[in-house]
Amino acid sequence: MRCDNCKERDAVINLTQVEHDTKVTLHLCEQCAQEKGIETGTTVLKTPLGKFLSAMEKSTTLPVPADTLRCPACGATLRDFRDTGRLGCADCYQAFGDHLRDLLRRLHGSSQHVGERYLPPGAAGEANAASQLLDLRDQLRRAVESENFELAAELRDQIRVLE
Amino acid sequence: MIDLSLLPDGGVAWLDASGPNPHIVLSTRIRLARNVVGHPFSLRATDADRAAVLARVSDAAAECGELRGAQLLRLDELTRLDRQLLHERHLVSKELAALDREPSEARKASAVLIDSPAGVMVNEEDHLRLQAMVSGFALEDAYTALESVDTELGQLLPFAFHPEFGYLTSCPTNAGTGLRASVLIHLPGLVLTKEIGKVLQGLTQVGLTFRGLYGEGSEVVGNFFQLSNQTTLGKAEGELLDHLGRIVRQVIEYEEQARDVLLKTAAGTVDDKVWRAYGLLRYARSLSFEETMNLLSGVRLGVGLNLITGLSVYTLNKLLIHTQPAHLAALEGRPLSDTEERASRASCVRRLLGAETT
Numbered sequence: 001m002r003c004d005n006c007k008e009r010d011a012v013i014n015l016t017q018v019e020h021d022t023k024v025t026l027h028l029c030e031q032c033a034q035e036k037g038i039e040t041g042t043t044v045l046k047t048p049l050g051k052f053l054s055a056m057e058k059s060t061t062l063p064v065p066a067d068t069l070r071c072p073a074c075g076a077t078l079r080d081f082r083d084t085g086r087l088g089c090a091d092c093y094q095a096f097g098d099h100l101r102d103l104l105r106r107l108h109g110s111s112q113h114v115g116e117r118y119l120p121p122g123a124a125g126e127a128n129a130a131s132q133l134l135d136l137r138d139q140l141r142r143a144v145e146s147e148n149f150e151l152a153a154e155l156r157d158q159i160r161v162l163e
Numbered sequence: 164m165i166d167l168s169l170l171p172d173g174g175v176a177w178l179d180a181s182g183p184n185p186h187i188v189l190s191t192r193i194r195l196a197r198n199v200v201g202h203p204f205s206l207r208a209t210d211a212d213r214a215a216v217l218a219r220v221s222d223a224a225a226e227c228g229e230l231r232g233a234q235l236l237r238l239d240e241l242t243r244l245d246r247q248l249l250h251e252r253h254l255v256s257k258e259l260a261a262l263d264r265e266p267s268e269a270r271k272a273s274a275v276l277i278d279s280p281a282g283v284m285v286n287e288e289d290h291l292r293l294q295a296m297v298s299g300f301a302l303e304d305a306y307t308a309l310e311s312v313d314t315e316l317g318q319l320l321p322f323a324f325h326p327e328f329g330y331l332t333s334c335p336t337n338a339g340t341g342l343r344a345s346v347l348i349h350l351p352g353l354v355l356t357k358e359i360g361k362v363l364q365g366l367t368q369v370g371l372t373f374r375g376l377y378g379e380g381s382e383v384v385g386n387f388f389q390l391s392n393q394t395t396l397g398k399a400e401g402e403l404l405d406h407l408g409r410i411v412r413q414v415i416e417y418e419e420q421a422r423d424v425l426l427k428t429a430a431g432t433v434d435d436k437v438w439r440a441y442g443l444l445r446y447a448r449s450l451s452f453e454e455t456m457n458l459l460s461g462v463r464l465g466v467g468l469n470l471i472t473g474l475s476v477y478t479l480n481k482l483l484i485h486t487q488p489a490h491l492a493a494l495e496g497r498p499l500s501d502t503e504e505r506a507s508r509a510s511c512v513r514r515l516l517g518a519e520t521t
Contacts, residue, residue, distance in 0.1 A: 074203045093338075114399050120321040
């Protein structure tokens with residue numbers, strides 16, 4: 001399994017944090033674990049948003065320099081978000097999805113909404129299929145991450161049918 | 164000046180202490196954060212963007228049966244005093260009322276739809292903050308009221324929603340359900356027995372948070388605490404409410420136990436303390452807000468323990484609202500100096516307490 005932090009080296013340490021009553025497990029390589037240390041873990045818990053935002057700066061390995069990542073809809077950059085703690089528009093969630101997913105997991109213990117599913121006015125059927133598809137893709141991603149290939153194959157077939 | 168009596172239930176129907184556990188829990192408030200597709204969030208919005216959002220929301224509200232009796236107030240057209248009045252009634256956040264801003268001017272097109280029990284703040288941090296406030300400890304009632312407004316408005320306006328992240332909000336701490344439920348609870352027993360620290364620490368360990376009387380960023384006065392959920396994503400609305408409800412029930416139990424301990428170990432002291440508080444409130448000629456809150460806490464404890472009889476929780480709730488600075492200025496019909504405000508507060512307290520015999 002790859003390290004959750006650098007996404008390069010193999011994970012050798014499982015760091016389980018109990019945040020509120022939710023368990024969050026991070027798989028880290030030795031180097032990232034050392035860098036994070038216990039100190040990082042606890043400070044992140046104290047002020048999840050602030051500390052995580054500054055930690056993002058260190059951990060980013062995306063090809064595009066993260067700061068200049070820009071939302072095509074409203075023009076806000078990831079830097080703007082780091083400075084203000086507020087997103088520019090709904091599309092920012094798509095544009096900064098990878099960064100936000102990690103942040104949401106730290107803040108809430110999960111990035112997957114399990115509450116009421118909203119259907120916009122007039123587009124009930126279409127939205128349903130689209131949302132189902134996105135759900136399945138997400139489940140597929142997680143199945144692959146957890147190396148549950150049998151489930152992954154099943155999900156892939158379901159996705160093909162819907163597509 | 165706005166006439167608060169024209170608002171549905173004066174915007175404060177929850178004061179009547181008709182809900183469950185009213186002597187310990189004053190009110191239950193739930194809000195849902197929602198944004199309209201196609202408009203930037205408030206911090207990035209221009210005045211024109213905000214005006215467009217307000218136009219869409221007020222059109223939708225006009226069509227919305229659940230908001231039939233709602234009154235729309237534009238905060239950018241109100242004086243600072245009026246905005247503060249609405250904030251003191253917990254109808255508008257400090258942020259939307261622009262009380263901290265200098266000069267204190269509300270953002271263009273910021274507004275509030277006031278209805279009982281559910282209303283909507285418009286162009287706050289999120290385009291819509293649907294909110295419901297009910298008397299006592301009644302999470303389910305508050306949510307039921309809010310859910311029907313949410314469902315109807317969601318069919319009149321396209322809300323920003325993502326299959327993975329749920330309802331999309333300006334701050335990621337609200338994403339998912341967008342739901343924040345708060346219970347305003349009075350815990351003098353735990354404070355007097357010095358158990359409160361442990362209880363508050365325990366709360367943060369189970370994913371809850373506490374704040375003062377006016378919510379985020381406000382200080383705890385008069386032993387009033389707002390307990391609310393910290394996370395909004397990864398759990399369904401029902402689970403979030405169940406969890407908060409379970410913990411609040413436990414806190415109520417602890418508070419009742421602490422009150423029993425006080426009565427068993429220091430009955431005389433407690434009796435003296437609550438009557439002294441009553442005496443001061445009943446006869447003082449000058450009262451600061453903080454002192455009033457602390458004395459009201461003592462009297463409320465006395466009423467809860469049946470040491471003081473003949474005084475209703477409703478009157479105590481009214482006192483919490485009517486002794487606030489903007490309410491006193493509105494009552495006197497002019498801005499007040501500090502000294503005048505203290506005198507006016509003491510007179511307001513004497514009048515309301517004097518109307519009830521103990």
